[in-house]
Amino acid sequence: MxxxxxxIRIIGDNRVRLWGLTPHQRITRIAGKAGLxxxxxxGDGPSLLINSDFAFDPQxxxxxxxxxxxxxxxxxxxxxxxTADAKAADAMAGGKLPALTVIRxxxxxxxxxxxxxxxxxxxxxxxxxxxxxxxxxQSYYGAYKGVTDILTKYLWPEIxxxxxxxxxxxxxxxxxxxTVGALGCVLAAVAFWFGHYWLGMAVGFVFMVLDTxxxxxARCTITSSYWGNIFDHGIDLVHPLxxxxxxxxxxxxxxxxxxxxxxxxxxxxxxAGYVIQRVIEGIFIRRFxxxxxxxxxxxxxxxxxxxxxxxxxxxxxxxxxxxxPDVGLNAVAWWTVISCAIHFVRLAQAEWAYRHGxxxxxxxxxxx
Numbered sequence: 001m002x003x004x005x006x007x008i009r010i011i012g013d014n015r016v017r018l019w020g021l022t023p024h025q026r027i028t029r030i031a032g033k034a035g036l037x038x039x040x041x042x043g044d045g046p047s048l049l050i051n052s053d054f055a056f057d058p059q060x061x062x063x064x065x066x067x068x069x070x071x072x073x074x075x076x077x078x079x080x081x082x083t084a085d086a087k088a089a090d091a092m093a094g095g096k097l098p099a100l101t102v103i104r105x106x107x108x109x110x111x112x113x114x115x116x117x118x119x120x121x122x123x124x125x126x127x128x129x130x131x132x133x134x135x136x137x138q139s140y141y142g143a144y145k146g147v148t149d150i151l152t153k154y155l156w157p158e159i160x161x162x163x164x165x166x167x168x169x170x171x172x173x174x175x176x177x178x179t180v181g182a183l184g185c186v187l188a189a190v191a192f193w194f195g196h197y198w199l200g201m202a203v204g205f206v207f208m209v210l211d212t213x214x215x216x217x218a219r220c221t222i223t224s225s226y227w228g229n230i231f232d233h234g235i236d237l238v239h240p241l242x243x244x245x246x247x248x249x250x251x252x253x254x255x256x257x258x259x260x261x262x263x264x265x266x267x268x269x270x271x272a273g274y275v276i277q278r279v280i281e282g283i284f285i286r287r288f289x290x291x292x293x294x295x296x297x298x299x300x301x302x303x304x305x306x307x308x309x310x311x312x313x314x315x316x317x318x319x320x321x322x323x324x325p326d327v328g329l330n331a332v333a334w335w336t337v338i339s340c341a342i343h344f345v346r347l348a349q350a351e352w353a354y355r356h357g358x359x360x361x362x363x364x365x366x367x368x
């Protein structure tokens with residue numbers, strides 16, 4: 001017999017806002033994403049009690065759903081409880097521990113977030129006005145992918161944090177950010193086409209930062225959606241090849257145009273390499289139920305510099321510093337070939353290991 005689905009019950013009436021949301025608004029959104037209702041159904045049933053005096057990472061919801069008849073504490077104060085005992089809510093409202101098995105949040109500091117490809121300590125903090133900046137920072141960095149490119153990971157996280165906070169405060173939605181970024185993406189391609197590489201770089205930088213902001217804003221404000229995800233990732237998937245093509249066309253404005261045969265060859269290599277690399281990643285996911293970039297530590301480290309848009313833009317930026325955008329384009333083509341070859345080898349190694357009885361699991365699954 002399937003256990004009844006618990007409903008959410010919010011304890012207290014804290015009004016401190018996090019990412020522009022009251023605890024009630026935020027918990028309601030989190031509940032909706034988890035498929036849980038706020039209103040109690042007819043009859044008795046389990047309740048997930050949430051103390052509005054605390055702000056929490058949504059991962060704690062999943063954790064609590066696997067621990068019935070328990071209360072989760074922070075420094076001895078009840079933050080969440082999953083129980084069918086009607087008296088538990090009254091106890092929590094009075095700041096007392098319900099008569100349930102106690103789980104200390106301090107003893108569960110290491111979670112593996114498969115969606116974001118990382119191990120982390122999800123935040124669970126007392127929500128006060130003074131604590132808001134720190135909690136928002138934890139929430140923001142908690143929404144970051146653990147395995148990504150070098151620019152996204154190290155160059156602009158703080159810039160994107162400021163913009164994410166600004167958007168949340170004034171009510172700009174993630175899809176609005178994605179739309180503005182898409183316009184910048186097109187403008188960058190036009191600038192590259194006419195050889196205005198520095199202008200294209202500047203506009204492209206704004207687009208790349210906004211490409212970080214929209215996802216973080218969606219996760220922090222609990223507003224991610226299926227179509228928003230399609231919109232964002234669709235742009236990410238398609239536009240790089242248009243940028244490289246436009247870059248090649250813009251070389252004529254610098255007197256560095258490639259010959260017709262060389263241009264066709266370089267573009268062919270870049271398109272083929274880009275497609276093949278994506279296909280390899282897709283095969284790995286289908287075959288082993290995880291991303292190739294989280295298999296072993298090497299794969300996660302190589303993801304920092306593999307031939308994706310951002311690392312390729314670093315190559316082109318350096319070539320511009322030396323006044324040789326043509327060399328930069330050729331370097332990107334070669335790096336695409338090398339990256340594609342490394343991905344193919346890693347796929348082959350994983351298949352060989354699997355066929356010889358070795359389970360293919362992520363190194364991130366291993367306890368820290």
